Amino acid sequence: MRIVLKVNGVEHDVDIRPHWTLLYVLRERLGLTATKFGCGTGECGACTVIADGMVVHSCLMLAAQAEGREITTIEALGDGHMLHPIQAAFAKYGALQCGYCTPGMILAAKVLLDENPNPTEKEVREALDGNLCRCTGYVKIVQAILRAAETISERS
Amino acid sequence: MSLVSETTPELLVVGKSVPLIDSEETVRGKVQYVSDIRLPGMLCAKILRSPYPHAKIIRIDTSKAELLDGVKAVLTGMDVPRTTLGEMVQDEHVLALDRVRYVGDEVAALAAVDDDTAEEALSLIDVKYEELPAVFDPEEAMRSNALLLHDKGNNIVAHYEIVRGDMGKAFAQSDYIFEDKYATQVQHQGYIEPTACVASLDASGKLTVWLTTQVPFEHRAVIARVLGMPESKVRLIQSHLGGAFGGKISGLPTKAGIVCALLAKKSGCPVRFVATRDEEFVASRPAPRTVIWLKIGVKNDGTLIAKHTKIVMDCGAYAGLAPAVLSTAATRSDSLYRYKNVSADAYLVYTNKTPCGPLRGFGSPQAHFAVETLLDVIAEKLSMDPMELRLKNATKSGDVSIHGWNIKSCGLTESIRKAADEAGWSRKRPLFEETETTKKRGIGMACVIHISGKRKSTFDASTAYVKIHEDGTATVISGEADIGQGLNTVLAQIAAEVLGIPFEHVSVLRADTDMAAYCLGTYASRATMFGGNAVRLAAENARSQLFEAASKMLKIDAAKLEVKGGHVRTRGDPDRGLLISEVARWSLFQMSKPIMGIGTYNPSTVPFTSSTGFYGNATPAYSFGTQVAEVEVDTETGEVKVLNYVAAHDLGKAINPMYAQGQIDGGVVQGLGFALMEEIVSKDGIVANPSFLDYRMPSAEDVPPIESILVETIDPEGPFGAKEIGEATMIPVAPAIANAIYHAIGVRMRELPMTSQKILKALKEKAHHEQMD
Numbered sequence: 001m002r003i004v005l006k007v008n009g010v011e012h013d014v015d016i017r018p019h020w021t022l023l024y025v026l027r028e029r030l031g032l033t034a035t036k037f038g039c040g041t042g043e044c045g046a047c048t049v050i051a052d053g054m055v056v057h058s059c060l061m062l063a064a065q066a067e068g069r070e071i072t073t074i075e076a077l078g079d080g081h082m083l084h085p086i087q088a089a090f091a092k093y094g095a096l097q098c099g100y101c102t103p104g105m106i107l108a109a110k111v112l113l114d115e116n117p118n119p120t121e122k123e124v125r126e127a128l129d130g131n132l133c134r135c136t137g138y139v140k141i142v143q144a145i146l147r148a149a150e151t152i153s154e155r156s
Numbered sequence: 157m158s159l160v161s162e163t164t165p166e167l168l169v170v171g172k173s174v175p176l177i178d179s180e181e182t183v184r185g186k187v188q189y190v191s192d193i194r195l196p197g198m199l200c201a202k203i204l205r206s207p208y209p210h211a212k213i214i215r216i217d218t219s220k221a222e223l224l225d226g227v228k229a230v231l232t233g234m235d236v237p238r239t240t241l242g243e244m245v246q247d248e249h250v251l252a253l254d255r256v257r258y259v260g261d262e263v264a265a266l267a268a269v270d271d272d273t274a275e276e277a278l279s280l281i282d283v284k285y286e287e288l289p290a291v292f293d294p295e296e297a298m299r300s301n302a303l304l305l306h307d308k309g310n311n312i313v314a315h316y317e318i319v320r321g322d323m324g325k326a327f328a329q330s331d332y333i334f335e336d337k338y339a340t341q342v343q344h345q346g347y348i349e350p351t352a353c354v355a356s357l358d359a360s361g362k363l364t365v366w367l368t369t370q371v372p373f374e375h376r377a378v379i380a381r382v383l384g385m386p387e388s389k390v391r392l393i394q395s396h397l398g399g400a401f402g403g404k405i406s407g408l409p410t411k412a413g414i415v416c417a418l419l420a421k422k423s424g425c426p427v428r429f430v431a432t433r434d435e436e437f438v439a440s441r442p443a444p445r446t447v448i449w450l451k452i453g454v455k456n457d458g459t460l461i462a463k464h465t466k467i468v469m470d471c472g473a474y475a476g477l478a479p480a481v482l483s484t485a486a487t488r489s490d491s492l493y494r495y496k497n498v499s500a501d502a503y504l505v506y507t508n509k510t511p512c513g514p515l516r517g518f519g520s521p522q523a524h525f526a527v528e529t530l531l532d533v534i535a536e537k538l539s540m541d542p543m544e545l546r547l548k549n550a551t552k553s554g555d556v557s558i559h560g561w562n563i564k565s566c567g568l569t570e571s572i573r574k575a576a577d578e579a580g581w582s583r584k585r586p587l588f589e590e591t592e593t594t595k596k597r598g599i600g601m602a603c604v605i606h607i608s609g610k611r612k613s614t615f616d617a618s619t620a621y622v623k624i625h626e627d628g629t630a631t632v633i634s635g636e637a638d639i640g641q642g643l644n645t646v647l648a649q650i651a652a653e654v655l656g657i658p659f660e661h662v663s664v665l666r667a668d669t670d671m672a673a674y675c676l677g678t679y680a681s682r683a684t685m686f687g688g689n690a691v692r693l694a695a696e697n698a699r700s701q702l703f704e705a706a707s708k709m710l711k712i713d714a715a716k717l718e719v720k721g722g723h724v725r726t727r728g729d730p731d732r733g734l735l736i737s738e739v740a741r742w743s744l745f746q747m748s749k750p751i752m753g754i755g756t757y758n759p760s761t762v763p764f765t766s767s768t769g770f771y772g773n774a775t776p777a778y779s780f781g782t783q784v785a786e787v788e789v790d791t792e793t794g795e796v797k798v799l800n801y802v803a804a805h806d807l808g809k810a811i812n813p814m815y816a817q818g819q820i821d822g823g824v825v826q827g828l829g830f831a832l833m834e835e836i837v838s839k840d841g842i843v844a845n846p847s848f849l850d851y852r853m854p855s856a857e858d859v860p861p862i863e864s865i866l867v868e869t870i871d872p873e874g875p876f877g878a879k880e881i882g883e884a885t886m887i888p889v890a891p892a893i894a895n896a897i898y899h900a901i902g903v904r905m906r907e908l909p910m911t912s913q914k915i916l917k918a919l920k921e922k923a924h925h926e927q928m929d
Contacts, residue, residue, distance in 0.1 A: 017272065024271075033192040034185025036398075038348045039433040043848035046348055074185035083183060091179035094814040097822065098640025099182035100349045100398030106183065128856035132848065134346045134399050135640055136818055137825030138856040 003067045008076035022066045023047045023058040034074045034103050045131030048104035049073050055111045074103035086110055086148040095144035097135035104131050109145045169652040169659045170876045173814030177645040187396040190352040190366045195426040199228055199267040201419050202274040204281050206256035206263055209508035209841030210290035213254050220280040226273035229423035230266040236418055239382045243406050245475035247306050250414050257305050257473035258508050259841050260439035262411055267419040267427045290841055294470040294505035311506040313471050314479040316486050318770050320558050321497030326462035330453030334534055337449050338526040340908045342836040344442040345515050346853050349398020351408045355416035356426035364391045367413045370404045370639050371677030372667045375413050382414050394667040400639040402514035405679055406476045407441035437846035441513025442836055445470040446522040450530050458540050460549045463495050467502040472511035478504055485519030487770055489527050491557035492605040493549040498558050508841050516886045528602035528891030542601055543576050562773045565869035567806025568780035574865050575804035579784035594791050600895025602888035603782045608880040609775035610680035617758035618686035619673035622651055622694040624751035628737030629661040635675030636687030637667045641882055642815040643683045647691045649811055650875055654695035656719030681880030685776055686757055688875035693755025701751045705743035706734055776873040781805035781884045785892040789900045794912035796832055804865035809877035819881045820864040827889025829854050832909050
């Protein structure tokens with residue numbers, strides 16, 4: 001079946017099979033491999049994308065369900081020269097080690113800070129509940145997000 | 157080998173918390189992992205696995221699968237080389253020949269044009285099995301009348317008996333003898349990136365393989381051996397790796413690499429395999445279930461006199477690296493304290509379950525759980541502060557340990573004091589004993605010893621290259637693999653420091669067997685010690701080549717030159733210098749000598765194996781640490797909340813403090829999972845919880861505040877004094893928490909994980925015993 005997916009502001013005409021997930025289409029048909037496969041059952045969060053402003057595990061959303069929504073993947077953050085403040089904070093404060101959970105973490109953080117620009121540490125940890133990390137123990141991820149929140153507040 | 161007397165008194169790059177070398181690309185999502193690779197015509201591979209724990213294969217019919225449109229190659233055990241595999245015991249094949257030995261054992265593999273077709277084709281392979289009786293309990297499997305898994309007389313994969321000193325006399329001389337039994341569970345490494353492989357044959361017949369591997373050269377060797385190709389015709393490239401923790405050395409990545417190579421050869425197309433998460437829980441190599449009987453003899457004054465350990469470790473169906481996990485569990489913790497007599501009787505036993513293997517600590521988490529818990533039992537009986545008992549017996553710098561380890565730098569005592577101090581140990585210990593509420597608090601401590609390397613038979617070295625480009629920047633070429641911990645960043649920092657150039661001017665190639673010299677790879681915490689030292693030596697070699705050219709350019713003796721700020725200049729004369737790029741160009745165009753440094757680090761250690769009687773200086777340096785856990789136990793629910801955590805680790809020198817802290821953070825949280833929540837549960841050989849939903853790993857909400865203390869003892873062997881920090885951080889967590897739980901509620905937990913159900917049960921038993929008294 002043919003569907004139209006709007007990803008990172010660009011419309012794509014895609015021929016899909018009905019059971020394909022959004023994750024599969026992003027990675028295997030649209031060449032957007034920054035969104036990762038970690039478990040395929042919605043537990044690890046490596047496949048996190050933003051759909052209409054909300055955190056979504058793209059391995060649990062059928063591609064067909066994504067039609068008509070604004071999908072944002074990590075590739076859309078920052079521009080050619082500047083990193084998004086969350087990306088910059090992750091890099092500066094050591095919030096990434098192997099980097100595999102990083103795209104998902106950054107997007108989850110973005111949704112949090114878009115809705116709640118001054119979260120408490122507890123609120124940050126709750127927002128990351130759907131994103132597993134095995135390398136960092138989450139310590140520097142939480143610190144980086146709190147620092148990014150400060151930076152974003154200062155700028156606005 | 158003195159590295160502290162380098163010409164630059166103040167370190168400019170080493171010791172700085174720089175971001176990871178590729179952090180910008182990583183946060184943009186632009187780094188390439190194996191499963192991101194796309195090659196024209198690439199096929200998708202899948203593996204068919206045994207549904208039975210033990211069965212004969214009567215017949216495999218692949219005809220329907222082969223006829224399915226889009227299927228390009230199908231393989232069974234009969235189609236592939238019958239090469240026996242196994243890192244330590246040759247007991248496996250690529251695909252099962254006539255027998256399967258665990259639920260998940262590889263039976264067939266195929267490659268098709270896409271995942272859907274491969275999935276469908278897999279279901280069309282018809283295998284006729286004859287089920288056999290199976291054995292799941294290692295103590296049952298050890299018995300002489302047990303059914304046998306392999307063609308050997310018994311199911312004992314390995315049996316190590318080690319004796320140092322006079323055990324009979326030592327126990328006789330002890331004022332007290334303590335004995336207890338401990339058990340630890342099957343824990344998965346839990347890396348978020350599943351095992352993956354891409355294999356591609358080019359027109360000349362050369363095979364290129366991208367693999368999720370910690371050991372590129374080892375995997376190149378096994379793939380070449382099975383395919384019957386010279387090793388130089390196989391190129392193994394390590395992509396960015398999404399975590400490993402010991403799980404990407406053997407087992408699933410080895411099978412994936414070989415299978416993809418064989419399918420690429422048969423189909424004539426590139427082939428990709430990505431494991432499902434289910435496959436990771438069923439068919440990779442998690443840490444083994446281990447039962448330890450521990451006996452320690454002690455004097456009245458707390459001097460530890462004798463230690464005897466009996467271990468039964470559940471191997472699962474195939475040996476892999478499990479014998480090394482057993483020998484580590486049997487010996488490594490012995491050098492933490494100044495024992496004069498130790499013995500071990502350790503068994504590794506086959507069962508019809510998922511084969512087990514190395515996980516961060518490699519057998520040490522299991523052993524330390526037993527030892528550090530029993531030490532607290534001893535402290536209580538002797539009315540000694542657990543901290544004092546550890547201080548009294550702590551290994552010190554200059555010691556030669558019971559197994560012949562030369563302890564040079566040793567920050568054990570320092571780490572005990574610093575951790576205790578930071579955690580408020582002396583203040584909190586008596587305070588918590590007085591709480592009367594249903595939520596009880598406790599504080600507990602545990603120590604660790606670890607190694608920085610492991611000699612593999614006769615070879616234990618590392619060689620690196622450092623190339624200086626004509627623009628004055630440098631590239632590091634090393635075969636030691638960055639597995640996500642930041643090794644390449646550390647190597648770049650070392651090279652930049654030695655060459656006197658900015659960190660941003662150094663790039664590091666990902667490990668590639670075509671370009672790098674043979675390296676053992678990243679395990680046994682050897683990467684910084686070996687890879688780092690090799691890079692340091694290669695950079696020094698490159699620097700001497702720069703001095704050779706510069707001395708001619710400046711007409712000054714090379715011995716008078718130094719590098720600083722991207723220049724080669726005369727020591728003491730900062731105004732008279734040359735840009736490194738100028739020197740590199742002059743060396744190339746005037747002397748016809750492009751600058752390429754080479755360095756080899758080859759320490760004088762000995763193999764620490766059964767063939768050497770497990771005696772001798774095993775690795776160049778040893779790391780130490782102490783952790784203190786503060787917990788709150790809800791006596792109504794059995795739930796444990798870790799309130800505060802302090803970890804002090806002697807790592808020699810923090811090349812990158814931020815990332816050293818990162819190893820502490822990550823290790824403590826992985827240890828928390830081992831202590832409190834993780835377990836692969838299997839019943840009748842079937843894994844009951846093969847997903848992250850039921851295999852519960854810590855999330856961001858489970859993590860306490862962690863105070864990390866870096867103890868720098870500046871080791872004489874390590875590059876800039878650095879030792880390991882990758883593994884020790886995970887090891888003391890379970891006993892520290894267990895000891896804190898005892899302090900809180902007076903219940904001694906001897907089995908991991910310490911779930912709320914187990915704690916409630918233990919509390920009820922304690923209340924029942926108290927009623928009876």
